[in-house]
Amino acid sequence: MNDHEGRPAGLRERTRRAVQAEIVATAMRLFLERGFEATTMEQIAGEIGISRRSLFRYFGTKEDIVLGDHAESGRVLQAALEARPAGEPPWDALRAALKTLFESLPYSPEDFLKITGMLHASPSLRARQLEKRQQWTELLVPDIARRLGTDSDPMTQLRAGALVACALACSEAATEAWVRSNGTVDMERAFDEAVAAVRG
CATH class of the missing domain: 1.10.357.10 (Tetracycline Repressor, domain 2)
Structure with a gap:
């Protein structure tokens, strides 16, 4: 089964998981460097190079990133x-x-x-x-x-x-x-x- 862009669904899921893993790794680094409360979703998105809106497609809150x-x-x-x-x-x-x-x-x-x-x-x-x-x-x-x-x-x-x-x-x-x-x-x-x- 393919998705609407013609990519196999399995590849889409693997890509999604890879992006999620990158977000978590980057966010955890920022949290440890700056503190959880002091780090914003905008800073996390900027560090990764994606929009804040894109970030929210993966995680709704900072808590979700840590405890996901x-x-x-x-x-x-x-x-x-x-x-x-x-x-x-x-x-x-x-x-x-x-x-x-x-x-x-x-x-x-x-x-x-x-x-x-x-x-x-x-x-x-x-x-x-x-x-x-x-x-x-x-x-x-x-x-x-x-x-x-x-x-x-x-x-x-x-x-x-x-x-x-x-x-x-x-x-x-x-x-x-x-x-x-x-x-x-x-x-x-x-x-x-x-x-x-x-x-x-």
Whole structure:
């Protein structure tokens, strides 16, 4: 199937993804150099060499640029969880899946620290991040419900939802501790401490 310009639809989609990737890379560089709040959509468009209108065809807001890959990260997390052994306890499976996600991120530890610090410093980004985390919860609950037994039972669904929400909250608490320490706290240990506190 071809689009209206005669290009194969697959090529059009690949071109779109390439432009999106360029926008994200450029915007993240500007955000880290100038700060999230101080960087405008006009500056991002100008840096790339496209019009502001063209930029808005790809991303409606600055928050979308930063958190746009959160949906993809959710799918990576879901796949990592589903790849864990069927008999593995839920907490262990979630911990391993979160570790896989962290190791798959395309950033150096230094850049990830800056990006995470930026997320935590911006109220608008934090609000959107919470929205995205809810989507992650919905992706992870079915696997955890299966691990708990009867996944069609409403109480099993409730327990699975609570477990996933707690694991993500522990991950967030560990990440915050890591950011506050300027990267000196071991994130895995911080996660384990948070989980121990919840389970204790």
